[in-house]
Amino acid sequence: MEESVLDGVAAQRERLAEGLRAYGASFTELGRRFAARLGVHSTDAFALLEIASAEASGAPLSPALLSRRISLSSGAMTALLNRLEQAGYVTRTREHADRRIVTLHSSAQVREFADDFFAPVNERQDTVLAQYPPELLHQLETVLAQLCSTMDAQLAQGHGDT
Numbered sequence: 033m034e035e036s037v038l039d040g041v042a043a044q045r046e047r048l049a050e051g052l053r054a055y056g057a058s059f060t061e062l063g064r065r066f067a068a069r070l071g072v073h074s075t076d077a078f079a080l081l082e083i084a085s086a087e088a089s090g091a092p093l094s095p096a097l098l099s100r101r102i103s104l105s106s107g108a109m110t111a112l113l114n115r116l117e118q119a120g121y122v123t124r125t126r127e128h129a130d131r132r133i134v135t136l137h138s139s140a141q142v143r144e145f146a147d148d149f150f151a152p153v154n155e156r157q158d159t160v161l162a163q164y165p166p167e168l169l170h171q172l173e174t175v176l177a178q179l180c181s182t183m184d185a186q187l188a189q190g191h192g193d194t
Contacts (some may be wrong), residue, residue, distance in 0.1 A: 048179075066101070066149050072119070074150075078102055079112055080121060084138040084146055092135045 067077030082101050086093045093101070099109040113136070116122040121142045124134050140144075163170060 062150075062153065066146070069149065070145060072116075072121075075102065075104070076112055076116055080116065080138055080142055081146065083122060083136045084143050085137060086136075087143075092137060095134055095136060098136060 053086055063078055063081065064074045066081070067074040070077060070080075072080075079102055082098055083093055095109055095113060096106075100107060104112065113124065117142060121139050123137045123139070125137060126133065129185060155188065
């Protein structure tokens with residue numbers, strides 16, 4: 033590729049990265065407020081959101097997968113799940129043929145609370161997204177998935193490990 037084209041791509045990457053960082057910061061703040069309203073630590077709230085989101089997509093999480101998604105050690109994950117289970121927010125089930133496999137489920141109370149809490153921002157975002165053709169949104173989904181894959185590949189190589 034020509035240098036000017038690469039410079040343009042690098043500049044666009046930086047603009048997109050800045051937009052994603054800003055979105056991430058806003059999402060983190062919203063998650064912190066969700067946690068405060070629910071009366072749990074923000075890590076616990078993000079775990080609950082991951083569990084509920086996975087359930088909604090039809091692919092409930094195991095503790096190990098949740099641990100990887102929110103970057104907690106197995107010991108910290110056990111403590112987190114014990115807290116959430118004691119509060120009545122999460123249940124652990126063994127519904128697979130292999131009874132060693134544990135599946136996490138959020139309580140109806142948590143799902144309802146999350147639905148109510150996030151409904152206003154979801155409606156606002158739906159209004160924005162409705163302004164764009166489905167083909168463009170599909171392309172954006174593809175770009176985001178590919179960008180995530182590049183980050184995951186870099187992390188898998190141990191980049192930045194201490």
